[in-house]
Amino acid sequence: MRIRKILLVVVVGAFFVMPATADAQFTKEWKDWYGHIAGGYSGTQGDFSHIMENGWNISGGATYRPKPWPVGITIDLGFNDFNMTNDAADYFESSGGDGSVWSLTTGAVWAPKLSGSIGFNLQAGLGVYHVKGQLTEPTYGCGWVCDPWYYWYCWWDCGTGDYVTDSISTTDIGYNIGAAVTFTLDSGSQLYIEAKYHRIETEVVTEYFPILFGYRW
Numbered sequence: 001m002r003i004r005k006i007l008l009v010v011v012v013g014a015f016f017v018m019p020a021t022a023d024a025q026f027t028k029e030w031k032d033w034y035g036h037i038a039g040g041y042s043g044t045q046g047d048f049s050h051i052m053e054n055g056w057n058i059s060g061g062a063t064y065r066p067k068p069w070p071v072g073i074t075i076d077l078g079f080n081d082f083n084m085t086n087d088a089a090d091y092f093e094s095s096g097g098d099g100s101v102w103s104l105t106t107g108a109v110w111a112p113k114l115s116g117s118i119g120f121n122l123q124a125g126l127g128v129y130h131v132k133g134q135l136t137e138p139t140y141g142c143g144w145v146c147d148p149w150y151y152w153y154c155w156w157d158c159g160t161g162d163y164v165t166d167s168i169s170t171t172d173i174g175y176n177i178g179a180a181v182t183f184t185l186d187s188g189s190q191l192y193i194e195a196k197y198h199r200i201e202t203e204v205v206t207e208y209f210p211i212l213f214g215y216r217w
Helices: 002-022 086-091
Strands: 033-044 055-064 071-083 096-110 118-147 153-184 190-200 206-216
Touching (some): 118 190
Antiparallel strands (some): 033 055, 096 118, 153 190, 190 206
C-alpha cells in the first residue's frame, strides 16, 4: 500500500505540473540516446524489511528512445547496500550483518514529449538480481597497511573491524515498476526524482523501493 501511494504521488504530481509548463517559453533538444546516473535512499519492504534495514542505492545506465517515439528501452546497473536489523541478528545469534543487491535490468520507459521544462515518465522491466547476506562479528587485529595513492607507502597498524562468519547468496530473475519527474535544463540534460519498486523471488522475497535523485545527459 505504501508503495502504491508513493508512485501515485509522483505520477499525480507530474500531471499537476504539466499545465504549468505548457505555456512556458522553452525549447527541448530531443535525441535518441541518453546516459544517466543516480543515487539515494533504498527502503526495504515486506518480509525483507524484518531482515534488513533501509539502506542506499547507486545506479547508472542508458536509454534508447527514437526521436518520434514516446516509448524507449532502458538498461540499468544498480547496487543496494543494507544493514541487518537487530532482531534478525539476534535470531541468527550474531552481533550484526549486512546485505547487498546487484541488479542488471532492462525495460520500457514511456515519456510523453511535453513542451515545458518539467515532465515525467513511467517504467517497467525485468532483470537479473544478485542478492547476498552475511553475518559479521567484531574483531581486533594488526598488520601492514599500504596506501596505493601515496606511492604505496606502508606502515604497521592495529585496529578494529568486522569479519564474516557466514554468508549466503543467490542470483534470480526479478521485476520492477516505477515513475519519475524530470526537470530539463537549458543544456538539454535533465535532473530527475525517481521512485521504483523491485521484487525478486528469493526464498524470502526480496523487495526494496529506491527513491533516487539523478542526472540524465
